[in-house]
Structures are given as structure tokens and as C-alpha cells.
Amino acid sequence: MTHRGSRVLHVGSLSRVEGEGALHLSVHDGTVTRAQLRIYEPPRFFEAFLRGRSYAEPPDITARVCGICPVAYQLSACAAIENACGITVDPALRVLRRLLYCGEWIESQTLHIYLLHAPDFLGCDSAIELARTARGHVERGLRLKQAGNAILELLGGRAIHPVNVRIGGFHRVPTVAELRPLAGQLERALDDAWQTVEWVSGFEFPDAEVDADLFALAEPETYAIETGTPAVLRADSDTPNLFPLHTFLDRVREEHLPHSTALHATLDGRRHLTGSLARFAISGRWLSRTAVRAARAAGLGDPRAGVFSRNPYRSILVRAVEVVYAVDEALRIIRAYERPRRPYTEVPATAGTGHGATEAPRGLLYHRYVLDAEGTVTDARLVPPTAQNQGAIEDDLRRTAQRAITQSDIEDEELTRLCERAIRNHDPCISCSTHFLDLTVDRT
Amino acid sequence: MGAPTLAVFKLASCDGCQLTLLDCEDELLGLAGQMEITHFLEASSAVRPGPYDLTLVEGSVTTPADAERIREIRAASRHLVTIGACATAGGIQALRNFADVEEFTRTVYARPDYIDTLATSTPVSAHVDVDFELRGCPVDRRQLLEVITAYLAGRRPDIPDNSVCFECKRRGTVCVTVAHGTPCLGPVTHAGCGAICPAYGRGCYGCFGPSGSVNLPALIPVLHRDGMDDRDTERFLHTFNTAAFEEESRR
Numbered sequence: 001m002t003h004r005g006s007r008v009l010h011v012g013s014l015s016r017v018e019g020e021g022a023l024h025l026s027v028h029d030g031t032v033t034r035a036q037l038r039i040y041e042p043p044r045f046f047e048a049f050l051r052g053r054s055y056a057e058p059p060d061i062t063a064r065v066c067g068i069c070p071v072a073y074q075l076s077a078c079a080a081i082e083n084a085c086g087i088t089v090d091p092a093l094r095v096l097r098r099l100l101y102c103g104e105w106i107e108s109q110t111l112h113i114y115l116l117h118a119p120d121f122l123g124c125d126s127a128i129e130l131a132r133t134a135r136g137h138v139e140r141g142l143r144l145k146q147a148g149n150a151i152l153e154l155l156g157g158r159a160i161h162p163v164n165v166r167i168g169g170f171h172r173v174p175t176v177a178e179l180r181p182l183a184g185q186l187e188r189a190l191d192d193a194w195q196t197v198e199w200v201s202g203f204e205f206p207d208a209e210v211d212a213d214l215f216a217l218a219e220p221e222t223y224a225i226e227t228g229t230p231a232v233l234r235a236d237s238d239t240p241n242l243f244p245l246h247t248f249l250d251r252v253r254e255e256h257l258p259h260s261t262a263l264h265a266t267l268d269g270r271r272h273l274t275g276s277l278a279r280f281a282i283s284g285r286w287l288s289r290t291a292v293r294a295a296r297a298a299g300l301g302d303p304r305a306g307v308f309s310r311n312p313y314r315s316i317l318v319r320a321v322e323v324v325y326a327v328d329e330a331l332r333i334i335r336a337y338e339r340p341r342r343p344y345t346e347v348p349a350t351a352g353t354g355h356g357a358t359e360a361p362r363g364l365l366y367h368r369y370v371l372d373a374e375g376t377v378t379d380a381r382l383v384p385p386t387a388q389n390q391g392a393i394e395d396d397l398r399r400t401a402q403r404a405i406t407q408s409d410i411e412d413e414e415l416t417r418l419c420e421r422a423i424r425n426h427d428p429c430i431s432c433s434t435h436f437l438d439l440t441v442d443r444t
Numbered sequence: 445m446g447a448p449t450l451a452v453f454k455l456a457s458c459d460g461c462q463l464t465l466l467d468c469e470d471e472l473l474g475l476a477g478q479m480e481i482t483h484f485l486e487a488s489s490a491v492r493p494g495p496y497d498l499t500l501v502e503g504s505v506t507t508p509a510d511a512e513r514i515r516e517i518r519a520a521s522r523h524l525v526t527i528g529a530c531a532t533a534g535g536i537q538a539l540r541n542f543a544d545v546e547e548f549t550r551t552v553y554a555r556p557d558y559i560d561t562l563a564t565s566t567p568v569s570a571h572v573d574v575d576f577e578l579r580g581c582p583v584d585r586r587q588l589l590e591v592i593t594a595y596l597a598g599r600r601p602d603i604p605d606n607s608v609c610f611e612c613k614r615r616g617t618v619c620v621t622v623a624h625g626t627p628c629l630g631p632v633t634h635a636g637c638g639a640i641c642p643a644y645g646r647g648c649y650g651c652f653g654p655s656g657s658v659n660l661p662a663l664i665p666v667l668h669r670d671g672m673d674d675r676d677t678e679r680f681l682h683t684f685n686t687a688a689f690e691e692e693s694r695r
Contacts, residue, residue: 013485013491014471014485014490015485015486015487015488015489016485016486016487016488016489017486018459019454019459020454020485026488032692042456042506042507042510042561043457043506043549043561044456044537045540045545045548045549046538047537047551047552048540048543048547048548048551049539050534051551053679054676054679056681057679060537060649060683061683063682064458064460064535064536064581065458066460067457067458067459067460067461067463067582068458068459068460068463070458070460083467084510086507111463111466115466117486119489124557125488125489125490126481126487126488126490127487128472128481128487128488129488131473131476135473138473139473140474141490142469142470143469145467145469146469149467149469157640157643157644158582158643160463160464160467160582161460161582161651163579163640163644163646164644164646166646167686170644171641171644171646172644172646177572178661213655243549275615276630343645353631406693409629413684420489429458431458431459
């Protein structure tokens with residue numbers, strides 16, 4: 001069916017995203033008047049479950065918000081609770097946390113690149129279909145993902161919901177002899193990550209630009225992953241503005257809209273985007289030499305000169321560069337590893353409020369806990385990246401659909417495919433906040 | 445006759461158990477050669493209607509819509525297997541079964557009137573017949589492969605229902621309770637993970653739910669001896685398989 005002034009289009013569920021959800025598009029006289037990313041999360045009440053729990057428990061409990069990025073939840077929870085208790089963790093343990101997080105980045109970003117996103121660029125329904133014609137590429141992706149999982153399994157005990165993270169550090173830290181064998185697997189993974197950059201840089205990227213403010217953690221001299229200060233790069237500026245983490249909830253406001261069980265967030269009342277594009281814009285200048293070369297090879301320019309991209313289709317390139325970085329960083333940490341004297345820093349219970357934020361593969365994840373003197377959680381707030389990105393994703397959808405309708409007599413099926421792509425560009429983790437997503441377009 | 449068809453569905457959950465299937469990096473493409481994946485939203489945009497030969501379901505039933513959806517999924521499935529603590533025991537979501545859900549809703553959501561939820565989180569088996577239940581939060585990759593392989597071979601999955609203690613012994617891990625007085629749910633928890641927690645120096649926290657033969661009352665004094673008060677013990681048992689352990693404690 002081709003372009004008409006009025007029509008209703010209904011498609012089942014959005015695929016190749018983490019979690020399930022829906023999209024609603026309203027078109028009046030050729031103008032998109034509404035583009036909603038609908039998140040039908042069966043409410044999961046984590047913030048309520050956390051109340052009354054011991055301060056030792058949020059790392060294990062909040063991991064269960066998301067099987068795709070459990071480490072992000074565990075380490076944001078640890079950071080917030082340690083902050084509430086006024087403790088700084090031993091630097092040797094902080095490095096191991098970064099290594100664990102690199103494992104999650106490699107696994108999760110590779111999952112997104114190969115299994116969820118690349119099929120969009122290659123006209124396939126899945127990586128499994130892709131494997132019929134390009135098995136070597138898919139095998140490389142699976143091998144790379146496996147290298148990320150190997151870090152998670154060794155350091156965390158298992159890849160999904162690792163058991164070895166605790167406030168103050170780890171239950172057990174590996175010996176040098178246990179950690180070293182990972183280096184061989186990661187050296188091969190570095191080749192695979194490079195080949196991934198080369199592979200995805202050959203894709204075709206439609207022109208597009210997000211005009212949202214970019215929002216990520218900044219940790220001068222390093223590419224912020226497990227720690228940092230919130231930094232905003234406004235759409236009309238070249239310099240990020242930093243603000244203290246404890247003011248996060250004054251700046252990032254969540255609003256509850258009727259069409260979605262995920263809360264909608266704005267930053268200083270404006271639309272903002274977290275995730276790979278934002279991180280690359282804010283921290284790109286601190287990428288390792290290897291990752292800078294990868295960025296140039298990917299056609300992203302020189303991040304050290306402050307060059308970055310606002311094209312959401314090119315986010316797959318940034319993810320590929322981030323995988324190179326995470327593998328390179330993991331190798332650096334493993335080669336320099338000396339076993340810390342103690343597996344964790346003691347964190348005695350203290351009454352207080354603590355804030356923690358880390359860079360989940362799909363964007364900034366903030367936690368805040370209020371503890372009483374016994375260390376019981378009396379209040380908890382979790383702000384996942386997808387809830388923050390929802391406004392920017394919807395804006396992107398609206399513009400994508402509008403452009404398509406204005407430029408051509410686009411058929412329903414093609415428009416649906418385009419909208420799904422626009423959503424996947426942002427790698428939404430709907431399970432962090434959501435569930436059922438189906439596409440409805442009414443045209444009146 | 446074509447290859448058997450595989451469907452993967454999710455209800456209220458974290459996606460971790462279906463991710464376990466995608467984490468079978470060495471086996472995924474081989475498996476895709478033996479089964480035709482006809483519904484797996486996380487992995488593929490190609491979706492075909494049922495009937496499905498083998499359906500894996502992750503997540504618990506927490507909304508009226510999902511209570512209806514699971515009946516439709518059952519009707520479209522020849523063989524239905526639930527994967528993970530949410531689908532087999534209500535998961536962490538079952539904490540609401542012992543709480544005031546309206547109060548929860550007011551706490552988490554600014555506009556509770558937009559929220560449609562059931563007062564309980566129940567396993568799939570509370571709504572429809574289930575052919576096999578695989579435990580774990582998340583499920584174990586090797587066990588998941590065993591379930592699928594057993595289905596393909598037309599036999600019962602070989603999933604022993606003894607406790608985590610057996611796995612500790614097999615792994616050669618020194619008992620954390622005996623050696624260090626660390627509270628551990630290993631004696632009452634279903635095996636399957638490979639006894640990871642004790643190997644990492646902590647007590648088992650029960651993410652696979654109760655094992656086949658559990659004497660929960662016998663464990664409570666040991667937990668008390670190792671420094672847990674009643675409240676700690678209650679929380680220890682009431683986390684990822686809260687409803688299943690609650691049922692055990694009433695026996």
C-alpha cells in the first residue's frame with residue numbers, strides 16, 4: 001500500500017532489541033504528528049524491593065533488572081553505596097572492576113553489532129540468516145563475544161548475573177596465573193575487533209543527525225566506563241559542561257507519560273541522548289592509540305581533535321571502535337596485573353545518601369540509595385539509559401518517518417522497516433525499563 | 445518433514461535466560477542448522493505463526509495481558525519448556541506476593557493509574573501445563589543445551605535435582621560453611637550452576653531455587669549459628685526464588 005493522507009498501520013513487536021515494545025505513529029495530511037516509542041513493561045518494582053534490604057544486597061538484586069548489562073547495575077550500585085558510606089575502594093580493585101566492565105562492553109556491544117544491528121545494513125532478518133551467506137563474519141562476531149564472556153566468567157563467575165561483585169570490591173580476586181591465559185584469547189579478539197571495524201565501515205550509512213544534547217560521564221585522561229562525572233555536550237556547543245553527580249536528580253527529571261511504563265527523562269528540560277555517540281563525543285580524545293587508529297579506519301575522523309558523529313546510523317561504527325578499545329584496555333590491565341592484597345575494601349555501614357553512575361554499554365546508568373545507620377536501604381532510585389534516551393529516540397523516529405513520507409510514496413512495509421532501524425540505531429535496552437513494543441501508524 | 449521449529453517468548457523478566465541461548469557461541473549456528481527458529485524476537489525479525497514444536501518461555505506472569513498471552517503461547521506449542529527462576533517460580537518479582545502492590549506502584553510510579561499489574565508474580569505452570577521446567581537465575585548454558593538436545597533426541601532432559609553441595613564436592617571446593625562459617629544455601633538449593641558462589645568464596649544465595657529433597661528447617665539453626673538473625677534469614681531465602689522457598693518452608 002502506498003502513501004495516503006490517512007491510514008492505520010499495525011505491526012506486531014519490534015525485533016532485535018533487548019526486551020519488547022511498540023511504536024505508535026500518527027500521520028495527519030502527510031505530517032507525522034506523533035511518534036511514540038511505547039514501552040509496555042510489566043512493572044517490575046525494583047525500587048520498591050530494595051527498601052528494607054541490607055546495603056550489601058543491591059549489587060546482586062539490581063543485576064536482575066537486566067540480563068544484558070548486569071555488570072552496569074552491579075557497579076553503579078556499588079559506587080552509590082560506597083559513596084553513601086564515604087569509602088573509596090582500593091585502586092587495584094577499581095582496575096579489576098574496569099576489567100570486568102570491559103568484558104561486559106565486549107560481550108554486549110558485539111551482541112548488538114552482529115546479532116541485532118548488522119542485519120539491518122545487510123538486508124537480513126537475523127545473524128542466523130546472515131550466516132548462510134557470510135558465515136565467517138558471524139563466526140568472528142560470536143568468537144569476539146565469547147572473549148568478552150570469558151572475562152565475565154573468570155572474574156565474575158558467570159557471564160549473566162555475575163556472583164563475584166560485592167560492595168568494596170570482589171568476593172575473590174584472581175591470581176596472576178588465573179588471569180594471564182585470558183591474554184591469548186584477547187589478542188585474537190583484538191584482531192577480530194579490528195576486522196569488525198573494517199567490516200562495518202563498509203556498510204552504507206544514510207544521512208541523519210540527532211539534535212539532542214549528548215550526555216555521558218567524563219573522567220579526564222581516560223575513556224570513562226566505570227566512573228566519572230556527568231558531562232553534557234549541548235547541541236550548540238563544542239565543550240562539555242560537567243556537573244556534580246549528587247545533583248543528577250535535579251538535572252535529569254523523569255516524567256511518567258500514559259503511553260509508556262518506562263519513565264521519560266529530560267536533562268535541564270531538554271532532550272538528551274546517552275550511549276556510544278555521546279561517549280565518543282565526550283571522551284573520544286582519551287581513547288587509546290589503538291582505538292584512535294580504529295576510529296580513523298572506521299571513517300569517524302580523529303577523536304583526539306574533537307571530531308565526532310551525530311549520525312545515529314554510524315553508532316555501529318562507534319560501538320565497533322569501543323570494542324577495540326575495551327579489548328585493548330582489558331589486555332593492558334591483564335598484562336599489568338598484580339593480585340591485590342585483599343579482595344575488598346571494608347565498607348562499614350553508615351547512614352547517608354549515595355550516588356553512583358557508570359557507562360552501561362547503552363548509556364549512563366545512575367543509582368541513588370538512602371541508607372540508615374544499620375545499612376538498611378530506606379530509599380532507592382535507578383535511572384536507566386533507555387528511559388533517558390526515549391525522548392531522543394522518539395524525536396529521531398518522527399524525523400525519520402517525516403523525511404520518508406515527504407521524499408517518497410513509501411509503502412507501509414518499508415516505512416515500518418525504516419522506523420525499526422531508527423530505533424535499533426539507539427540500541428535500546430527495553431528490558432531495563434520495559435517490555436512489549438508494537439508498531440501502530442494511524443494516518444488521518 | 446522439515447526441521448523442528450523453535451520459538452522463544454518472554455514475559456516479565458530481564459532477558460538473561462534467552463540471552464543464555466545467544467551466549468552458546470560455539471553451538472548457536474549448529475543449533476540453527478538443526479532447528480528452524482520461527483519466533484525469537486531478540487534474535488530475528490522473521491516471525492512465523494505457530495504451531496511451534498519446542499517453545500522456551502522466560503519470565504513470570506505479572507499482568508492480565510500476559511496471563512492471556514501465555515494461554516495463547518501454550519495453545520501454539522507442542523512442547524513447552526520454561527527457562528529460569530521467573531518462569532518456573534515467579535522470580536524476584538514474586539516479592540510482591542508478600543507485599544502491598546498498590547503501595548509498590550505508588551512508590552515507583554508517579555502515575556499509578558497508568559499501571560496495569562497483577563498483585564502476584566506467578567510461574568507459567570500456575571497458568572498452563574508445562575512440559576519441563578529449567579531452573580536458575582539465570583539458567584545455566586550447559587543445562588539449556590541439554591534440554592534442547594534431549595528434545596531433539598526425543599528423551600527426557602538429564603537434569604539431576606540434587607543440591608549445590610554435590611557440585612561443590614565434585615568441583616573440589618572446600619565447604620564455606622564448615623571451613624569459614626559462611627552462611628550458604630547450598631544444602632537446599634537445586635544444582636545446575638556448577639556451585640559458582642562457594643568457588644568464589646561466598647555462600648550460595650539460592651538462585652536455582654529449592655532442590656528435590658529439602659530439609660529447610662534443619663538449615664535455619666545453622667544459618668543462625670553463622671551469624672544470621674531471623675530477618676537476615678528471611679531475606680536470604682526471599683530473593684530470586686522467593687515463592688518457591690516460601691512453599692518449602694511451609695512443608
